[in-house]
Amino acid sequence: MRAGQGKGSEKSALRYQEIEAWLREIILTGRPGQALPSEVEIAANFDVSRMTARQAVLNLMREGLVDRRRGAGTFIAKNPLHRREGVLLSFSEDMKRRGLKPSSIMVSGKKEIATSEDRNALGLKDPSSVIVIKRIRLADGTPLALERVALLAQCFAVLDEDLENGSLHAGLRKIGFQPTLASGWLKARLATTQEARKLDLPSKSPLLVETRVIEDQNGVAIEYTETAYAANRYVVDIKLNCAPAVIAPFSAAPIAPA
Amino acid sequence: MRAGQGKGSEKSALRYQEIEAWLREIILTGRPGQALPSEVEIAANFDVSRMTARQAVLNLMREGLVDRRRGAGTFIAKNPLHRREGVLLSFSEDMKRRGLKPSSIMVSGKKEIATSEDRNALGLKDPSSVIVIKRIRLADGTPLALERVALLAQCFAVLDEDLENGSLHAGLRKIGFQPTLASGWLKARLATTQEARKLDLPSKSPLLVETRVIEDQNGVAIEYTETAYAANRYVVDIKLNCAPAVIAPFSAAPIAPA
DNA sequence: ATACTTTAAATGTCTATACCAATTCTAAAG
DNA sequence: CTTTAGAATTGGTATAGACATTTAAAGTAT
Numbered sequence A, B: 001m002r003a004g005q006g007k008g009s010e011k012s013a014l015r016y017q018e019i020e021a022w023l024r025e026i027i028l029t030g031r032p033g034q035a036l037p038s039e040v041e042i043a044a045n046f047d048v049s050r051m052t053a054r055q056a057v058l059n060l061m062r063e064g065l066v067d068r069r070r071g072a073g074t075f076i077a078k079n080p081l082h083r084r085e086g087v088l089l090s091f092s093e094d095m096k097r098r099g100l101k102p103s104s105i106m107v108s109g110k111k112e113i114a115t116s117e118d119r120n121a122l123g124l125k126d127p128s129s130v131i132v133i134k135r136i137r138l139a140d141g142t143p144l145a146l147e148r149v150a151l152l153a154q155c156f157a158v159l160d161e162d163l164e165n166g167s168l169h170a171g172l173r174k175i176g177f178q179p180t181l182a183s184g185w186l187k188a189r190l191a192t193t194q195e196a197r198k199l200d201l202p203s204k205s206p207l208l209v210e211t212r213v214i215e216d217q218n219g220v221a222i223e224y225t226e227t228a229y230a231a232n233r234y235v236v237d238i239k240l241n242c243a244p245a246v247i248a249p250f251s252a253a254p255i256a257p258a
Numbered sequence C: 001a002t003a004c005t006t007t008a009a010a011t012g013t014c015t016a017t018a019c020c021a022a023t024t025c026t027a028a029a030g
Numbered sequence D: 001c002t003t004t005a006g007a008a009t010t011g012g013t014a015t016a017g018a019c020a021t022t023t024a025a026a027g028t029a030t
Helices: A015-029 A039-046 A050-062 A091-097 A116-122 A153-160 A168-174 A193-198 B015-029 B039-046 B050-062 B091-097 B116-122 B153-160 B168-174 B193-198
Strands: A066-069 A073-076 A102-113 A129-139 A142-152 A181-190 A206-215 A221-230 A236-242 B066-069 B073-076 B102-113 B129-139 B142-152 B181-190 B206-215 B221-230 B236-242
Touching (some): A015 A039, A039 A050, A050 A066, A091 A102, A102 A153, A129 A153, A142 A153, A142 A193, A153 A168, A206 B206, B015 B039, B039 B050, B050 B066, B116 B221, B129 B153, B142 B153, B142 B193, B153 B168
Antiparallel strands (some): A129 A142, A142 A221, A181 A206, A181 B236, A206 B181, A236 B181, B066 B073, B102 B129, B129 B142, B142 B221, B206 B221
């Protein structure tokens, strides 16, 4: 019996995360529709309880990487290539999952006066400065998106990190900020002439624009990002459960706590 | 001790669903940021194990309705108003949540030869027929989107329903199909001249295009829909949890199952 | 008042087990 | 050969605990 995680000596490898990583490997090399090991098999292989194996599989299901059918099994999702839902991925992580090599071309990175949108998103007062980072984002060497990041001024230390090959979020974690939650929205617009040139597109091409606000571990908005993807090269996937038939008719509720 | 769900006599009310409904009530009437009962309190109130209470709360977290902070507690999410995440909304339901009155102008609705995309999405053989419904979707009387729906031929009875004022999904449920799951994706493209005219836009305006495949209760794909929104009038919101810290460096993997 | 320590509370991880529900496979019966 | 009944498999729900980790509050000493 080994209640808790017991080990402690190792840095942090949680059991279900190990299992997740292992399954991700299988998914990456496997074919859509292919059956994955059952919960019982996973539990036996890793010498964990079935509930722990289950947690790993459910996490992958939440990400849309696998489909599950009761009685039948767990299968690699139909189109696990372009997936994305439930989990916010940084550009780097998003590309890695799609099997592409992410990189960046730094356009600029310095302190600037915050725009009204920056101030609104980050909750700043009227005359404020923010760290603005502009990058061209590449996948396997092909320009895919233009990114403009506005960070709180106290994050200036990230400018010392390698933002061409490394991940911005990794850099933020290194200096003590833990990106944890985000709200965002998607819209479409036309590329300006300069934008089209940077992305190697015909002028007035459509862009798929993702805007998002990211908070740190304390619920403070630290990052406001606009990423403009070349629409002909990028698709955002959503995997959803259909709206419930009813919002749950309710009766005989237990006593509400204080 | 009451392993399993025990009751059986009632139709189906699962414990964690009851708890979910109860919490939804609290969330609906409460303020953002407000603390919700802890897992232990919920478990005590409903006389269930903590893991069962936990499942309910985790489901709500998956929908972005609550935020959780380890050591602190569970709280009503910051902006539970503009949601659209985790739950697939039909155009009608989506508009209602945004406080707009949805309506439609029927363009056509008849049996047609399936395109290759229709066949691919619905899993049909080469020469096949599908029911194609084309509508202009309005919000408060303003044209917002163009919709093309391809349905399995055996759904032809929906053509008798009122598709200008009523919901297509409601019609499908009436004739015995229960839309339950969907995968979809978002992309952007330019409007054709005809499309721009129908949406009252300048030609070559950008469109935000949502494509989705919907399955019935048996996992059969029954609907393939493309909805092209006027990008200047429509935004898709997403609410997400941040990606896990690492993609998990991996070593010493257990033996892979057959 | 400020800074530190202790303590309680809350979520996170994990175990080991049980039964239910749906699916799939297999073997017996027709 | 087909059908059918049953067994085995697989995911879904649920229990009752244990320990870990983080946070916030209360208390204490400076």
